[in-house]
Amino acid sequence: MKKLRLLKVYWSDHSSFMKKESKVLIPKDFEIPSHELRYLYWEGYSLNYLPSNFHGENLVELDLRYSTIKRLWRGSKGLEKLKFINLSHSEKLTRISKFSGMPNLERLNLEGCTSLRKVHSSLGVLKKFTSLQLKDCQKLESFPSSIELESLEVLDISGCSNFEKFPEIHGNMRHLRKIYLNKSGIKELPSSIEFLESLEMLQLANCSNFEKFPEIQRDMNSLQWLVLGGTAIKELPSSIHHLTGLRELSLYRCKNLRRLPSSICRLEFLHGIYLHGCSNLEAFPEIIKDMENIGRLELMGTSLKELPPSIEHLKGLEELDLTNCENLVTLPSSICNIKSLGRLVLQNCSKLQELPKNPMTLQCSDMIGLCSLMDLNLSGCNLMGGAIPSDLWCLSSLRRLNLSGSNIRCIPSGISQLRILQLNHCKMLESITELPSSLRVLDAHDCTRLDTLSSVSSLLRCSMFSCFKSAIQELEHGIESSKSIGINIVIPGSRGIPEWISNQELGSEVTVELPMNWYEDNDFLGFALCSLYVPLDDPFEDGGLKCQLIAFHGDQFRRVDDDIWFKSSCKLYENGGVSYLHKCCDNGDVSDCILWVTYYPQIAIKKKHRSNQWRHFKALFNGLYNCGRKAFKVKKCGIHLLYAQDFQPNHYSSQLLRETANCNIKRSRDNTESDPAEGPSHKRLRDLQP
Template identity: 30%
Template structure:
């Protein structure tokens, strides 16, 4: 029956318990969503000749028969989310080489994926979030057309281990392993070979260190390390990174953020302004790591005596919230009153459109570009006792801190009389 049927939608038939066989050679779309009483997958006769999408989210089906996948090479999408009775996927699913998308998210009893999943050579999206899967098959790295992959969870379960990449997953752009209970060793050391990765979400895990190869993720623009409470130092940043989320209440994390920014800023001086990289992050308030915080569009800080330590001073760490349009950094030679002042326009490069709100921005103002003006005035940096940053009216609050390569060696200096005027 139904030999010429193209579309069959039985969604929300909550009382449906049995289903006749389908001789649907022309079928392109089957929807059994919310058929919560249906426990057995319908029997198909013959080979479906068209591309087929199957939607079974929230259904009561317990398993997908192996025989179905043996005969359906044109299956392109399989949506199985919230199937609370689904315990496993038949290995024969991997014979459906036309599959482009698989969604098994929120299948709360699903513990594993088929070992042969790497055979799905056309798969582009795999959503396995909020399942019991803790060890993806090693063959998953052979999915070289895969662009989207998530195993994110809500609560800690067993430890999660991602296999060695082995230069696979060459098209992967998005990887979400949030709250997977990953500890040190749970991430592959060669994760840096994911050459197309644009966004990496690792929030809520328990590692203390991250693979050094993260710095080699040449396409990475967004890195989420939020709620990684055991992490005390950020990894070296890839060159293209412009958005990061982390625990900014941790002073060590804040310090390593700006150490990273300092190492990334090269060739920043232009003839009229400093061209500075801006990083976007998530937050409401300026972190406490900043000794100086002000509500409004400017901040004026009196510097301690001998604040500039050659080969150690990296610049002025700056945070702000709101929208930046333009800004100027001023250094004042100050002996009871301003004697001389040098100013430098700031040209900030903000490339990220952060999808998470609210956002705050951070950048580093080095002395590069100011030093020539200092020398022209016959002055040294320590002759200047104040710094003022002025922003456009759209800035709501800002913070500033002096950044040193070796912070401990200048602790005494930092504790002597820096005040906000």
């Protein structure tokens, strides 16, 4: 073994090695006699020290991760060729030797060394050192008071809860790019941090003792990401404008933050400002010049009462989120001058009673100026019937509108490209006059006063089957992704599986036989899968709401695809993405049966299953799941083959419509008994049944 150059001892079970002790027994008089050793990797090394006769003069890499070592060796050694030390997760390590005998050391990984209290000061002068990992060294207190590591690129001290003082920067540390101090005990940063001319990322997330960011007296052109979320910071210095290259500023959950300096508008490359959860932030600064690059502004959960009219200077703003800004009373009309705004979220802004109006006429809204707006969320706002300006419906760009839980009384016509309309829990809503043909999802559950839905018998037929047809066309043109297949429909309060589902069985399994050469029939569009869930008394471990589609021939079984997940949400698959809509049981008191229907397209069946060998298909529905405070079990299921002729008017759609109407009638009768004042309203709803 005198010529040994590489020694590697590792565990075979890497998935659980953190929980087990090494099974390699090492005698106390163990020796490594070779002077030629270049690489030593010993995972779970079980002695407290390396052997006393260890010769490391030729060692290049030392890796003793998850060891029980307390200290590498007694005394000092000359390790002039050593470049990398990894002692990560060596939980008994209390100190590490002097670095003066390791002049070529480049990387040191001490992550998870939870007993380590000190890093020797000799580390601070290593000329070739590039990476120091001290993450989760929870007892670390002592660190070199100053560092001049001219080659250092990455410094990670995150999770070191006892580490309070960052060292002074000396010399030319022109290579340092990333500093991670998240969840550390750091209280302040030295002003000398401004000399880190190559610093790109500085993270201090959840440093609860950090109260003040230092004054910066010179431009830091390279710093792009500054993360101060979850700190105790009260304000940013006006000198923040010296961070000239800043792209992302994260101040989320800074509960002591009260204001932002107006100098922030001088950060011309800033793309995102994240202030969600800053509950004491009462004002947003005036924007004194155009800012072309800010694309995202998150102000959720702040105490803002208004936005400044100068918000219009955010010329490139694409997303503005004001969720849970409960003190917000008004929006400036100038917001409608932001032509790039694509998403505006005003969810649960309970004091907001109206949208911007043109100050010249006080009648016409400026909302029509939002020519790029695709997603508008007004759920939970205190909007009355006249508060939604009529020209909002002329926004041809709008694709998704959420008015859930608001006090609107009617929905006028006009939004030509709307795909998703959410109106659930609109207790004052009385009528929907017209819906666009582009609509893919209408959610109007728990709208107890809803009387009029224009052309209900034809509209619901056309809407439902145009949804299926549209999904098929998108699949044929490759718009949908392979994992985003079909459309899901939920009908709470259902009495059973519709009659048009031709193959029905009690329990959670159902089979269907396909005709010969089914895979060549262009009129065969796919399967309608259906399951009826009934409530149980006791909850249980939720297995998820899913279905397996299996092709079988004799005793051969093949899964057609991955599990088809319903979960407990209505889902819209659109343009290859998934939008989760409301939970069917979001009010927590569902007590009736629930019917789930999903469409699985024929063209999604893989090529290897397209033959007459695979003419029998079985759908297996997961039997149990939890919804709110109730448990449900599948009682009955069904599968039906869909053909092109099924999409002709007055075919199956009227039966599915009747199922939906019966569900509404049942609930309306229940509500009439409990609230006689609403009786006429529900009578008119019953008259809509075909």
